[in-house]
Amino acid sequence: MDRTRSVSVRPQPNDQNPMNNSGIPQIGLNFRAEILDARLSAPFPAAEPRAGPSRRLLTLVGMESAAVEIDGLVKRYGRTTAIDGLTLTARRGEVTAILGPNGAGKTSTIEICEGFRQADGGVVRVLGLDPARPELRARVGVMLQAGGVPPAARAGEWLRLVSRFYARPLDPAALLDRLGLTGHARTPYRRLSGGQQQRISLAAAVIGRPELVFLDEPSAGLDPQARHACWDLVGDLRRAGVSVVLTTHHMDEAEKLADHVVIIDRGRVVAEGSPATLTGAERQLRFRARPGLNLDELLTGLPDGSAAKESPAGHYIIEGPASAGVGPELLATVTAWCAAEGVTADDLSIERRTLEDVFLELTGRELR
Amino acid sequence: MTPTLDVSPAPGAAPMARMVAAQAAAEVRATLRNGEQLLLTLIIPVLLLAGFSAAPLLDLGEVRRVDFLAPGVLALAVMSTAFTGQAIATGFERRYGVLKRLGATPLSRTGLMLAKTAAVIAVEVVQVAVIAGVALALGWRPQGSPLTAALLIVLGTAAFSGLGLLMAGTLRAEATLAAANLVYLVLLGCGGVVFPLTAFPEAVRPALELLPITALTGGLREVLAEGAALPLGPAAVLVVWAAAALALAARTFRWE
Numbered sequence A: 001m002d003r004t005r006s007v008s009v010r011p012q013p014n015d016q017n018p019m020n021n022s023g024i025p026q027i028g029l030n031f032r033a034e035i036l037d038a039r040l041s042a043p044f045p046a047a048e049p050r051a052g053p054s055r056r057l058l059t060l061v062g063m064e065s066a067a068v069e070i071d072g073l074v075k076r077y078g079r080t081t082a083i084d085g086l087t088l089t090a091r092r093g094e095v096t097a098i099l100g101p102n103g104a105g106k107t108s109t110i111e112i113c114e115g116f117r118q119a120d121g122g123v124v125r126v127l128g129l130d131p132a133r134p135e136l137r138a139r140v141g142v143m144l145q146a147g148g149v150p151p152a153a154r155a156g157e158w159l160r161l162v163s164r165f166y167a168r169p170l171d172p173a174a175l176l177d178r179l180g181l182t183g184h185a186r187t188p189y190r191r192l193s194g195g196q197q198q199r200i201s202l203a204a205a206v207i208g209r210p211e212l213v214f215l216d217e218p219s220a221g222l223d224p225q226a227r228h229a230c231w232d233l234v235g236d237l238r239r240a241g242v243s244v245v246l247t248t249h250h251m252d253e254a255e256k257l258a259d260h261v262v263i264i265d266r267g268r269v270v271a272e273g274s275p276a277t278l279t280g281a282e283r284q285l286r287f288r289a290r291p292g293l294n295l296d297e298l299l300t301g302l303p304d305g306s307a308a309k310e311s312p313a314g315h316y317i318i319e320g321p322a323s324a325g326v327g328p329e330l331l332a333t334v335t336a337w338c339a340a341e342g343v344t345a346d347d348l349s350i351e352r353r354t355l356e357d358v359f360l361e362l363t364g365r366e367l368r
Numbered sequence B: 001m002t003p004t005l006d007v008s009p010a011p012g013a014a015p016m017a018r019m020v021a022a023q024a025a026a027e028v029r030a031t032l033r034n035g036e037q038l039l040l041t042l043i044i045p046v047l048l049l050a051g052f053s054a055a056p057l058l059d060l061g062e063v064r065r066v067d068f069l070a071p072g073v074l075a076l077a078v079m080s081t082a083f084t085g086q087a088i089a090t091g092f093e094r095r096y097g098v099l100k101r102l103g104a105t106p107l108s109r110t111g112l113m114l115a116k117t118a119a120v121i122a123v124e125v126v127q128v129a130v131i132a133g134v135a136l137a138l139g140w141r142p143q144g145s146p147l148t149a150a151l152l153i154v155l156g157t158a159a160f161s162g163l164g165l166l167m168a169g170t171l172r173a174e175a176t177l178a179a180a181n182l183v184y185l186v187l188l189g190c191g192g193v194v195f196p197l198t199a200f201p202e203a204v205r206p207a208l209e210l211l212p213i214t215a216l217t218g219g220l221r222e223v224l225a226e227g228a229a230l231p232l233g234p235a236a237v238l239v240v241w242a243a244a245a246l247a248l249a250a251r252t253f254r255w256e
Helices: A002-008 A033-038 A053-060 A106-113 A155-163 A172-178 A194-206 A224-239 A251-257 A275-279 A296-302 A329-340 A355-363 B016-033 B035-054 B065-095 B098-103 B109-137 B146-170 B172-192 B212-224 B234-251
Strands: A070-077 A080-090 A095-099 A122-126 A141-142 A212-216 A243-248 A260-265 A268-273 A284-286 A307-308 A315-319 A346-352
Touching: A002 A224, A033 B035, A070 A106, A080 A095, A080 A106, A080 A122, A080 A260, A080 A268, A095 A106, A095 A224, A095 A251, A106 A243, A122 A212, A141 A194, A155 A172, A155 B016, A172 A194, A194 A212, A194 A224, A194 A260, A212 A224, A224 A243, A224 A251, A243 A251, A251 A275, A251 A355, A251 B146, A260 A275, A260 A355, A268 A275, A275 A355, A284 A329, A296 A307, A296 A329, A346 A355, B016 B035, B016 B065, B016 B109, B035 B065, B035 B109, B065 B098, B065 B109, B065 B146, B065 B212, B098 B109, B109 B146, B146 B172, B146 B234, B212 B234
Parallel strands: A095 A243, A095 A260, A141 A212, A212 A243
Antiparallel strands: A070 A080, A070 A122, A260 A268, A284 A315, A284 A346, A307 A315
16 A cells, blocks of 8 residues: 555646646545545546536636535434535536445435435535425435335326426426336336336436436446436436436446546545546556565566555556556566566556546445 | 437426325325225225125114114225225335435425325215215115215314324334224224124223214214214314324324
């Protein structure tokens, strides 16, 4: 871990990046988050084209309230503190993904925003309003993590019922069609597969043409086709200017859908930023070999500022200096060293970090 | 080829009346489609009415059996819908997160309660029509004012709805299911629905008369069998039950 820090935490001067002041973890920094802190200030020209400074400025001066604004949120259940001073902002018209391990506080956070639960501390504003305000019910769409539909209700009937609560709803039949459920309109909810049930819940969340949609694990239990149908719909919402806040375990989902990713753990934000800022532009050299190679020895042969780590056992990740990254020379040095050690580097690849790597670095690998 | 769908924001709540009507219609549909509910609300009452009218099992003296039974079975029908059916349905709605989910729509809790009340009344209208039809076919000769009977039914509905929602909002769904059926059976047996109160020892009769089902059967019988004006005793018992149960349900109801 120390080796990783020695490289990655080093500040990287850069003043042109408009993202410099946004998306940096604000609270809850443990030392692992510093890794990202440094990465966030690295130059990423392609990062967050939709979130330029002007939009942010508007939010800051209060001319446009954010979709969701959470400041210092605290939630306790008995003696357990589920949310411990959580602060985040979901901007309007963006897809914000809240990532975290089980028990991190994702559902508690989203249900406080939906008005289902009371906060024990801090301030929450949804579209600039207290989440308990009844006028939000018409403006906000909700998909619960599970349930919420009478088991005997037919899919089409349930959507028609929910649509009648809104002034200008989507056509239930068109929505069913869009989600590939036309053939199941007359099927009772309890006879639908898990993925079909999820899609009905998703449909009910958007049928009232809301400004803001909360989706709690929208693609949990979906097969690949249904997952893409779900992603397509979220894409449609984003293009139509609907703000979306979703929770997920799936890194690829966050990477694909989200403008802004917030990683939370133990009820606090440990990192946030666009998927690109979080994963960084640098590439890594990865390979598998027998566990316990002496990486200190390898590092002496690599350029200053390189990093090497073994995580988990037998999986090696090598990073080059920030300026050079993984170049041909570094690759040659590593493979030569492997040859000298008498090991074959399996599955050798050079690739960018994935959100999953970032996530595991931040939240640890141990199962909970 | 996925069709395009305009999902651009156009938020807004429907008018309250439309929301309540939609929800009430959904609840009526759910009740009439549910086999167990139909058994409770229509089949058992009609079988009791027809069976005990035909078979000389009850010792009623001068009174014709169908004239005695029809008011009792009407009261049973009210109890089955307002109390048993509503408690079980609402208990499971809570358990399945339906109440929670509806809480995230523009339908307010007041609106939901109005819809439930409207649905109960609509089902009762169907029940009264069927039961009265069967009873008339069996030679029932109702006395008294239908309006007075309707007023008693409204009071009974309020009392039983309060008790049903009290149960549904506090107990687990399975416990509600068991308890609501048990209470239905007990009240059916000792509330003067089929067996006259005179069948019970004199010592327990005053206590039985304070039950909401006894008040409703007794009140309806005084009106429909004897042609009385509004019977104040039973009406007062129902009002007290309604006020107490609804107030307690409002204070204790848990939506999740």
